[in-house]
Amino acid sequence: MGLPITFLLGAAILLLHDQFREVLPGAATAAGLRPYFLLLLVPWLLVRSLGGAMRRHSWFRRRRVLWQTLRLLPWSVPAAYAGMVLLGGLPSVALAWAGTSSSLFLMVALGPLLAMELTYRLSEARLAAVAARRGIALPSASGQLAMVWLVVLPILLMAALSDATSSHRWLHVFLTSTALGHLCGFLATVLLLSLTLPLMFRWLLPTSRRLPPSVANDVHATARALGFPPRAVLALHTDLRMANAAMVGPLPWPRYLVLTDALMAMLDAFALRGVVAHEVGHARAGHPGLLMLAFVVVPLLSYHGLWLSLHDASTMTTVITLAGLLLVAVLLLRLVAHRFEYEADQLSAAALGGALPCIEALRRVGQLSARGSERSTLRHPADGRRIAQLQRWEHDPDERVRFARRGRRVRVLIGGVALVAAIGCAWAQTRVWPVDRALLAHYTGAFPEASSRLAALPADLPGTLSELVEELRQEVDAALTLVPEGGVWEQVRDRLSEGGIERGASLLRAGDAKGSLPWLSLALSRPDPEPWRQSLYLIARAAADGDVERTDRLRQHLASLAPASEVWDIVKDLRSQSSDR
Numbered sequence: 278m279g280l281p282i283t284f285l286l287g288a289a290i291l292l293l294h295d296q297f298r299e300v301l302p303g304a305a306t307a308a309g310l311r312p313y314f315l316l317l318l319v320p321w322l323l324v325r326s327l328g329g330a331m332r333r334h335s336w337f338r339r340r341r342v343l344w345q346t347l348r349l350l351p352w353s354v355p356a357a358y359a360g361m362v363l364l365g366g367l368p369s370v371a372l373a374w375a376g377t378s379s380s381l382f383l384m385v386a387l388g389p390l391l392a393m394e395l396t397y398r399l400s401e402a403r404l405a406a407v408a409a410r411r412g413i414a415l416p417s418a419s420g421q422l423a424m425v426w427l428v429v430l431p432i433l434l435m436a437a438l439s440d441a442t443s444s445h446r447w448l449h450v451f452l453t454s455t456a457l458g459h460l461c462g463f464l465a466t467v468l469l470l471s472l473t474l475p476l477m478f479r480w481l482l483p484t485s486r487r488l489p490p491s492v493a494n495d496v497h498a499t500a501r502a503l504g505f506p507p508r509a510v511l512a513l514h515t516d517l518r519m520a521n522a523a524m525v526g527p528l529p530w531p532r533y534l535v536l537t538d539a540l541m542a543m544l545d546a547f548a549l550r551g552v553v554a555h556e557v558g559h560a561r562a563g564h565p566g567l568l569m570l571a572f573v574v575v576p577l578l579s580y581h582g583l584w585l586s587l588h589d590a591s592t593m594t595t596v597i598t599l600a601g602l603l604l605v606a607v608l609l610l611r612l613v614a615h616r617f618e619y620e621a622d623q624l625s626a627a628a629l630g631g632a633l634p635c636i637e638a639l640r641r642v643g644q645l646s647a648r649g650s651e652r653s654t655l656r657h658p659a660d661g662r663r664i665a666q667l668q669r670w671e672h673d674p675d676e677r678v679r680f681a682r683r684g685r686r687v688r689v690l691i692g693g694v695a696l697v698a699a700i701g702c703a704w705a706q707t708r709v710w711p712v713d714r715a716l717l718a719h720y721t722g723a724f725p726e727a728s729s730r731l732a733a734l735p736a737d738l739p740g741t742l743s744e745l746v747e748e749l750r751q752e753v754d755a756a757l758t759l760v761p762e763g764g765v766w767e768q769v770r771d772r773l774s775e776g777g778i779e780r781g782a783s784l785l786r787a788g789d790a791k792g793s794l795p796w797l798s799l800a801l802s803r804p805d806p807e808p809w810r811q812s813l814y815l816i817a818r819a820a821a822d823g824d825v826e827r828t829d830r831l832r833q834h835l836a837s838l839a840p841a842s843e844v845w846d847i848v849k850d851l852r853s854q855s856s857d858r
Contacts, residue, residue: 281424287355287390294362301834303373303808305366313365316357320393323350324400328407347401354397358390376805377443380436391429398422423482430477431470446766450720455713456581457706463577475526475533483514488541495546496553503557503628505534513537520642524556527565548641551625551634558624564617571691572610578698581705588741615658616687622663623670623680632667639664712742716749722766724756751795759799770802777802778810785813790820809838
């Protein structure tokens with residue numbers, strides 16, 4: 278049981294689809310998407326075909342052939358979904374149906390991917406049942422289905438919360454358009470996921486509080502003796518395919534100690550006691566929270582400082598800097614994670630009065646999993662090194678003192694890095710907040726306040742902010758022309774929309790693309806602007822940037838939308854301007 282890689286790849290295709298193919302407003306329609314819904318059947322048909330081949334051809338009944346084929350078939354899900362997204366224009370249709378609702382957009386856009394994934398996994402499960410009757414053991418799909426839901430539900434929860442904030446204009450603009458709002462939103466998301474994901478893990482995956490009778494009493498007694506609630510110890514059913522243990526949940530609550538069925542089957546009570554003490558050691562030492570602080574919170578705090586620092590740098594400098602930071606983060610994650618494994622081992626030994634239970638568990642799991650005792654991973658050091666470290670801890674009291682001293686240094690280092698990141702974040706927010714206050718005032722209808730705040734900005738703004746301020750100043754001046762007194766956004770947005778389209782279209786028709794931009798931006802003030810309004814703004818942006826090819830492509834797209842009669846005049850004028858070039 279692991280991450281649903283094929284589903285995650287499909288979700289990545291949806292997230293990055295505009296990097297592969299430009300999505301023009303209104304270019305895709307539900308009628309044009311209908312033929313692509315046939316792709317929904319592709320994964321199911323492939324599994325059905327494999328089942329038929331297995332019944333008809335003896336060479337398809339070989340375990341190796343089936344395993345190799347089943348390793349390839351799941352990739353048909355993201356491949357078929359890519360066709361719906363990139364060729365059928367599924368995101369554009371979903372956006373048209375959903376309007377301003379993020380949750381409805383995700384349900385429409387991710388619905389086909391989820392349907393294909395679930396259909397494929399269910400068909401794969403039926404194929405495994407048929408193969409089992411023929412004496413062939415195939416992987417179980419039940420865990421993958423649960424992992425898919427474990428990915429989907431948090432995404433939908435975040436989208437629903439985003440929709441909930443849209444009813445409060447100030448809060449919505451703050452969270453979606455300001456640097457401080459982005460930071461608060463991301464930190465709130467991390468906190469919310471820390472609370473909900475362990476609960477979803479508990480209810481979505483095949484877990485149970487009922488441990489096997491042969492180990493239940495001993496495991497519960499060990500957990501209780503170490504101060505961990507026995508009710509929070511779960512058995513994860515994997516059809517004996519995974520031997521592992523984990524502490525799920527970065528916060529003190531909700532937090533679960535999870536033992537897989539295979540692990541409980543292969544270890545005796547003595548070794549299992551060492552595993553339980555090891556996992557409880559992670560919780561008592563605060564390892565989950567420290568890892569989240571170092572590798573989730575610190576990057577979030579550092580984002581805007583890097584954004585301001587790297588804006589004026591060359592592309593090569595930016596790429597080298599970000600790649601270097603990523604490499605350093607991975608190396609530090611490996612070092613800290615390995616350190617925490619050693620700490621949990623020693624806490625286990627201290628709690629049980631000796632290192633032998635943990636050593637025995639490491640030896641047994643290493644032997645039975647056939648992965649070797651000298652193989653390190655990103656999160657775990659080699660079992661042989663862990664055993665050697667435990668033996669040094671048990672026989673050398675001075676080593677215990679040195680090890681504890683190094684542990685304190687690691688925590689001081691994490692705290693220092695977090696403090697530096699917080700100081701850098703405060704500096705970045707101080708630079709950005711005056712601009713964000715003007716932006717916040719403008720997009721809530723307080724145009725006079727926005728104008729005064731822009732006038733009070735310092736002259737030495739970073740380059741990225743200077744560009745933003747100049748565009749915002751032009752848009753605020755245009756808004757003041759239309760609605761000098763300002764007002765509640767919901768009451769003035771129609772005046773901004775109609776006045777903006779009238780003046781922006783006039784300037785665009787006259788060939789002043791740059792001057793039309795602030796007006797056409799105001800023309801999009803309505804919650805769900807028509808595709809032809811969006812296309813006009815994109816034309817102005819492309820023309821202002823001097824992108825002739827994109828301007829002509831957008832002009833042709835605008836003509837295909839059959840917009841209002843007055844827009845046809847703009848299309849004709851743009852066509853004549855293109856001919857003059």
